[in-house]
Amino acid sequence: MEALQQKARTLLESGSVKVVIGYTAGSDAQRARALFVRNPEQAQQLIWDARCRQNLATYLNKPEVRALGKAALVARPTTLRTLLQYAVENQLADEAVLALAVNDGQVTELPTFAAIEEHLATQPRGLTPEQQQELTRVSALPLEERWAFWAAELGRCIKCFACRAACPLCYCDRCIVEVNQPQWIPVASDPLGNLEWNVVRAMHLAGRCVDCGSCADACPENIRIDLLNRVLAQEALTHFGAAPGYSTRKDYALAAYKPDDKEEFIR
Ligand code: SF4
Ligand code: SF4
Numbered sequence: 001m002e003a004l005q006q007k008a009r010t011l012l013e014s015g016s017v018k019v020v021i022g023y024t025a026g027s028d029a030q031r032a033r034a035l036f037v038r039n040p041e042q043a044q045q046l047i048w049d050a051r052c053r054q055n056l057a058t059y060l061n062k063p064e065v066r067a068l069g070k071a072a073l074v075a076r077p078t079t080l081r082t083l084l085q086y087a088v089e090n091q092l093a094d095e096a097v098l099a100l101a102v103n104d105g106q107v108t109e110l111p112t113f114a115a116i117e118e119h120l121a122t123q124p125r126g127l128t129p130e131q132q133q134e135l136t137r138v139s140a141l142p143l144e145e146r147w148a149f150w151a152a153e154l155g156r157c158i159k160c161f162a163c164r165a166a167c168p169l170c171y172c173d174r175c176i177v178e179v180n181q182p183q184w185i186p187v188a189s190d191p192l193g194n195l196e197w198n199v200v201r202a203m204h205l206a207g208r209c210v211d212c213g214s215c216a217d218a219c220p221e222n223i224r225i226d227l228l229n230r231v232l233a234q235e236a237l238t239h240f241g242a243a244p245g246y247s248t249r250k251d252y253a254l255a256a257y258k259p260d261d262k263e264e265f266i267r
Contacts, residue, residue, distance in 0.1 A: 001048050004074065007100060007107045008043040011072050017098055018069030021059055023052040034059065038068070043249045048074070048102050055212040057082035058168035060097060072098040077123045078212035081245025082168045085208060087113050088250050091171065113248050120246055127211075127230065128266040135230050151226070154198040156221050157192035163215035163225055164201065169208050176200060202228050207236035207253030 008020040024035035024045045033053040035058075037043050059065045059080050073079065080099055086092035099110040101119055114236045127135065133198040141149060161177070166168045177185045177197055182213035184198065202225075209229045216226035239262060242253035250256075 001046070001105075003105055003107050004102055005043045005046050007109075008037050008046055008072070009040040011098070012037065012040045012043065016070075017072040019065075020046070020072045020074070020100075021056050021065075022046045022074035022100075023048065023054070023056075036065075036068070046074070052076070053213065053217060054100070054166070055079050055082060055168050055210075055214040056215070057086070057211065057223050058166060061090065061168070061171040070098070071104070072097070072100055073099055075099045075110075076212070077101075077120060078210045078245075079168075080110070080120055082211040082212065083116055083124040083223070084113060084120075084248055085169065085210060085245045085252075087248040088244075089208075090253055113193060117247055127245075131230065134227065135234060138227065139231060140255070151191070153224055154195040154228075156223055157189070157194035157198055159187075159189050159194060159197060160220060162220065166214040166218035167205070168212070168214070169205060169210070170201070176204075198223070198228065202232055205229060206232040207240060207242040208244050209233055227249055 004022065008022065011017045011020060011141055018038065020037040020043070022037060023032040024047055032047060032049075032054070034054065034056055035042075035045055037046060053076070055078060056073055056075070060071070060073070061182070065071070073083075075083070080101065083092060083099060085095065087094065094113050095111055099112055101108045103136050108119065110119055137147065138146065159177075164175065164177075170224040177200075180187075181252075185197050185219065209232070211226070211229065211233065213226050215229070216222075216224065219225060233242075236253045240253035240256075240258075244252055
């Protein structure tokens with residue numbers, strides 16, 4: 001924590017960044033919240049512990065944050081993956097943000113996409129054994145049972161859109177859920193419309209989601225959006241070889257046409 005605070009102080013004093021986006025203690029003792037450090041004295045409020053889960057890359061999409069000037073971003077591995085996915089989607093220029101990876105009390109500056117790629121290559125990859133087990137179990141359910149499971153799970157949604165607000169890859173200026181001519185998705189909360197919203201969102205994230213978990217953490221209904229995302233990530237990996245956020249190659253699944261695609265993705 002001290003190393004991170006010192007790094008933020010040095011970066012702000014030297015003027016090499018205008019803001020350090022990190023975490024500080026939240027009002028709820030179980031959670032941290034985002035902190036925008038704009039002067040060296042504020043750096044002492046930065047924390048780094050298990051509560052620092054939110055993917056802070058989501059703030060880089062905000063015009064008011066971009067207007068602050070060059071940012072340093074405290075980044076977990078999934079946040080770093082988000083930056084590379086932004087590169088692929090032309091949402092972020094190289095060297096526009098200084099990523100700060102924190103490991104074992106050490107802070108590593110990652111100023112370029114190439115440095116992020118190199119750093120991620122040294123980090124563990126893939127699901128935990130528990131996540132893999134759960135994914136396998138749900139995917140193996142007979143079709144009717146799987147449908148009943150997801151219909152019940154997603155039908156509990158209250159359409160608060162906290163998942164969308166927390167997701168760094170949900171950055172459209174106008175979301176399909178707000179389009180009313182035609183009204184693709186009903187405004188009111190009803191089981192079918194709630195399910196439609198979640199399925200549409202999951203499809204938009206398929207092959208792009210970096211499994212940061214911020215959407216599920218934000219959901220007041222504890223809906224297993226994380227599990228749904230993993231189901232689709234597994235499909236995208238199996239059928240398209242998509243592992244988003246590990247490179248800046250512009251070949252992500254739903255934006256690249258390959259003549260040998262099997263077209264078995266949606267059944
Ligand atoms: S869909 Fe959820 S897990 Fe995936 S990138 Fe967005 S917030 Fe993270
Ligand atoms: S955060 Fe949860 S309840 Fe709110 S819209 Fe997303 S899935 Fe639905």
